[in-house]
Amino acid sequence: MKSIKLLFILFILSFVTIGCFEDLDDNPVSTRDLNDFVWKGLNTYYLYKDNVPDLANDRFNDSEYESFLNSFSSPEDLFESLIYQRPTIDRFSWITDNYIELQQQLNGTTYNNGMEFGLVRFSSTSSEVFGYVRYVLPNTDAENKGLQRGLIFHAVNGTSLNLDNYRTLLSPNNYTINLATYNDNGTPETDDDSIEPTNQSINLTKTPYTENPIFIKQILEVDNQNVGYLMYNGFTRDFDSQLNETFNYFQSQNIQNLVLDLRYNSGGSVNTAILLSSMITGQFTGQTFATQQWNSEIQSQIDPNDLIYNFTDNDDGISLNSLQLAKVYVLTTKSTASASELVINCLNPYIDVVQIGGTTTGKYQASITLYDSPDFSNSDINPIHTYAMQPLVLKTLNTVGYTDYNNGLDPDIIASENYGNLGVLGNPDETLLAIALQHIIDTGRISLQPYSNMEVVGDSKDFTLTKNQMYVD
Known part of the structure; x- marks a missing residue:
């Protein structure tokens, strides 16, 4: 095994030229080969390999391994099957079919309209969600439209936000937020607070943006x-x-x-x-x-x-x-x-x-x-797909x-x-x-x-690939 310092150097991110992907349509990669990449990568590096029986070095003979790979219809399905205690221990490993976007985001560039927001529900039994603007990034559409910290929105494109739809509603590069006011009913407690819709709305458009942290x-x-x-x-x-x-x-x-x-x-x-x-x-x-x-x-x-x-x-x-x-x-x-x-x-x-x-x-x-790639680094990457993992x-x-x-x-x-x-x-x-x-x-x-019992259920960084990441570079 090479020293850990050399290992880290192998994973320094760099942009890959478009020319590498000219054969993507002509030579589509098979699901079996993608699954092979997923298993071998996790078998080598996954932190919780010791806790996942299907990642053991001696788990399969050759024919069993082929049958195992072919039993999954997508690399995403195989990846999820190998994650250790997803709800509690490993909440953060993921796979992407577009590592170019991943590389850009690790370098700080995302599609962004400049509205950094949080999403809140009033209680653990409520499915209704409202958004609040945390801060506004400079030189963005949100700044140009006059958004400010503290603005409240209750719906997107006229559809009220809830736990099941907020990701879909806030993912597009263009959407309209429907504004509201926050009513605390004149008390410090939050159990009588409410959101009151207004007739105001603001349309926002995302563009490539590099945020200065x-x-x-x-x-x-x-x-x-x-x-x-x-x-x-x-x-x-x-x-x-x-x-x-x-x-x-x-x-x-x-x-x-x-x-x-x-x-x-x-x-x-x-x-x-x-x-x-x-x-x-x-x-x-x-x-x-x-x-x-x-x-x-x-x-x-x-x-x-x-x-x-x-x-x-x-x-x-x-x-x-x-x-x-x-x-x-x-x-x-x-x-x-x-x-x-x-x-x-x-x-x-x-x-x-x-x-x-x-x-x-x-x-x-x-x-x-x-x-x-042969050593899972960004050298000699398979040119016929753009899958990568971040385990x-x-x-x-x-x-x-x-x-x-x-x-x-x-x-x-x-x-x-x-x-x-x-x-x-x-x-x-x-x-x-x-x-x-x-x-x-x-x-x-x-x-x-003072402390609020209201629950933050998400935020604007949920819509990036690098949410909650601590990565070795």
């Missing part, structure tokens, strides 16, 4: 202290240099505290998570950030030293701007996932991480992209061995956004940020905060 960076003066505030919405490698520049700005302003807003950050690159954590600290260079655990076959063939992610002081030779902080405030919601959780979990043994908001998603596993291949443990947080990471201070009055992101009066600032002023005093 550094959405807000600013300095707030609080109780004669400089507090840095960073709203960071995705661990995207292409913006690591800008992230480093942001921390240079924080250094120049001599901040004493940092509020890291990850409430809508569903994850991304493991390497970027290490860099961000090293920028927040800086005093732990060379010490263990996290440890990887693969399936037993791969684990036994890797040098133990190559299983360790360390804090670092540079990114490919470029020095990091580090704050040397002993405490960080992190804002979270159910949409906080993957690489965001990695930062929280792996900083916890080293510094005081004050988590404010809601319980996170619960994803401690990382994936890699497997292509149909979980490793899980992460912090330096004291904590992992398997399937139910998410619980906050130190429980609080939720007020859908009837979301406030302005970055404003000291915005609910979650205000709690962090009050905690700083009151030197750690924790008071009870």
Whole structure:
């Protein structure tokens, strides 16, 4: 087995020229061959291979293997049959028939109208859903149409949203949202709240868009202290240099505290998570950030030293701007996932991480992209189809061995956004940020905060291939 470092290099994503696919129609790939790719890829790399009998090396003889492959009518069906405990343990492995789109999204480019939204239902027994605008991306159709954070919509193209239809209604590149107002009936409780439709609507169109994950960076003066505030919405490698520049700005302003807003950050690159954590600290260079655990076959063939992610002081030779902080405030919601959780979990043994908001998603596993090629890398890819897989291949443990947080990471201070009055992101009066600032002023005093029992059932990142990803690059 090659070293893990070389393995990672094999999976660095690159765009593939269109010329590779000129024979797709003339030479269609057989379902049997696609199924063969799926089984062999999962047999080699899947994190939970040891728990899936049909992935055992000695499971089939040659004729049994052929019969097994031919018993599935699509690679998707075979893939799902090999996933370990889909509802609880492996919620995140997936397969795509378009890896070009996958590559674009891993580099931060999606079809996007600029409306980043959440979807909420009032109770666990309700199927009705309403949407709320979380933030609006610059230079997009949503910005041009005047959308703002806090806008409520109850229907799309005139059809009321519910659990069964919201994915279909919000997937097209063009749709019309039907607006509503939020009525809290003048009480702090949410059990008497309601959504009241209006006669207003807005048409939105998606276009290719590359999102800068550094959405807000600013300095707030609080109780004669400089507090840095960073709203960071995705661990995207292409913006690591800008992230480093942001921390240079924080250094120049001599901040004493940092509020890291990850409430809508569903994850991304493991390497970027290490860099961000090293920028927040800086005093732990060379010490263990996290440890990887693969399936037993791969684990036994890797040098133990190559299983360790360390804090670092540079990114490919470029020095990091580090704050040397002993405490960080992190804002979270159910949409906080993957690489965001990695930062929280792996900083916890080293510094005081004050988590404010809601319980996170619960994803401690990382994936890699497997292509149909001799070594599953993006070299010599089979030119007659564009299938690829993104299976979980490793899980992460912090330096004291904590992992398997399937139910998410619980906050130190429980609080939720007020859908009837979301406030302005970055404003000291915005609910979650205000709690962090009050905690700083009151030197750690924790008071009870308002909390909504309404359930967030989805968000705009559900419509991308890279939702809740922590990937090795």
